Amino acid sequence: MQKVSNRNFIIILAFVVGIVGGIAASLLKGLTHWIASFLQDDIDWHYKYSLYLIFPLIGILLSVIYLRKVLRGKKFEHGITPIIYAISRKSSRIEPHNVYSQIVTSALTVGFGGSSGLEAPIAHSGAAIGSNIGRFFGLSYKEVTMLLACGASAGISGAFNSPIAGMIFSIEILLTEFSIPVLIPLLISSALAAVVSKILYSEPLFYTSVTGWEVNALLFYILLAVIVGLYTIYFSKFSQYIKKLYSNIHSPYMRVWVSGLSLGVLIFIFPALYGEGYLTIQQLLDGQFNAIVKNSLFADYRDIGWVIVAYTVLTLFAKSLAALVTVNSGGNGGVFGPSLVMGGLLGFAFAYGINMTGLMQLNVPNFVMAGMAAALSGIMHAPLTGVFLIAEVTGSYALMVPLMIVTSISYLINRNGMHHSIYTKVLAESGDLISYEDKDRSVLSMMKLRYVIETNFIKLSPQETPTERKKDIIHSKRNIFPIVEADGKFLGIIYSERLFAILLGEEEGANRNFATLAQKPNDIINVNENMDIVMKKMNREDVWILPVIDNNGNYLGFISKSAVFNKYRALLMRQGSYLE
Missing domain, CATH: 3.10.580.10 (CBS-domain)
Structure with missing residues (x-):
């Protein structure tokens, strides 16, 4: 039998990683939404809705109990930063338990209403799949890194049904160098994960119809990009502040209580903070502009335009706090999803507010999507991921030009203010970051x-x-x-x-x-x-x-x-x- 070349063997493993990554993404989405549906729809009791305020606390507590009792001291980290650190300092070795632990803990955290996203956990789970498959076959550091990136791509692709965005995510965030040999395995893994996810869990992330963009609205897209860029700087700095506060809380159970009670208060005032927040964005894309106020304490004022704008802005800043509290609580989640929600809220408040002034009538759903892409680009330093993710999840490339403009501007503003993304700042300060801009380092x-x-x-x-x-x-x-x-x-x-x-x-x-x-x-x-x-x-x-x-x-x-x-x-x- 003819010996399989190294390159072809990597491609074969990329197929495997893509399939397993797609299964993992479908499992996470299905489990999370089953928990959320069970709590919201299947159980019927008189005081159910008042318990929404403590559901996030229960989810975080269950996640912490799982980590302490099931993993029993095994190191557990969440988010994208540990993946980058593993590439830089751990020879791309990710502990095998992350394959399932990321799924279990994030499903509990988000399914019970934790205000964070599933994308970072599934990317981490996918990266663990790729890393451990590579290690199982005794591959070199670069080859294991390649499969790790394939797994992360598969996770993002499966989570959003967006294969191009999944591939570009790994290129922009995880890999320091780009070449055609790197591109092919990523394409294969992302594509297969999207296929598997579509078969097992076909529910799309967003539904919307894009009608194109107006040239005379270009100035407003630029202005939105500047506002979002400045907001991403605020969010990045606020993230460091919250993380520092939580570093002073040494008891994991004290973190649970502080976070759970804080989230309960926030959700009581801003119901849109419950869970991922994608439902609110979908309502805005559907033209239900007063939906964000309708179920709140201010429901009686839902038909007053400026109340809607002001409440949306307050929800935006509350979302940043809720997401960071959830991420630092001991539960599991990431800022990938919250970035999209915060950008969508900011885009909505901007466009809806402009329309109220009478200066111009903007297409509000288009600005919601532009805000999502801009926020993702600025916070993660991933402009191409922002462009293609929004294009793919909305099923249209009609907004490509505005998306390219807003992501570029937001990225440049954040990079000028922060230099490093929210994922890489800590690693850069400790000297643990691989950067293609500095080959020697x-x-x-x-x-x-x-x-x-x-x-x-x-x-x-x-x-x-x-x-x-x-x-x-x-x-x-x-x-x-x-x-x-x-x-x-x-x-x-x-x-x-x-x-x-x-x-x-x-x-x-x-x-x-x-x-x-x-x-x-x-x-x-x-x-x-x-x-x-x-x-x-x-x-x-x-x-x-x-x-x-x-x-x-x-x-x-x-x-x-x-x-x-x-x-x-x-x-x-x-x-x-x-x-x-």
């Missing part, structure tokens, strides 16, 4: 410090003297000696030049112990520091070699620029031979 971030530590150095004891270790010093092939205590604590260093001067009588100290002769190194490297920080320390001190210690101050070895450069060349060669 990208390759360095792929390097693991423990693999370039050199240990063939002669260790000297603080109590010993140069005379006692004369033979070892003379025959050493290294020009630097670590001085290490008996328990492994690193004390300092001493160079061979100084030792030779002492042994030859050019400098006093032949009978002094090394504790008194020890020199402080220019800097010290902690084993947990990434390579970008290591190189910055070396360049700042203009040194070729530095000692490495662990968190307890114990000596581990040295790291030299020579070892780093050799590893750097090896990684470049491995990247160059990818899929050849």
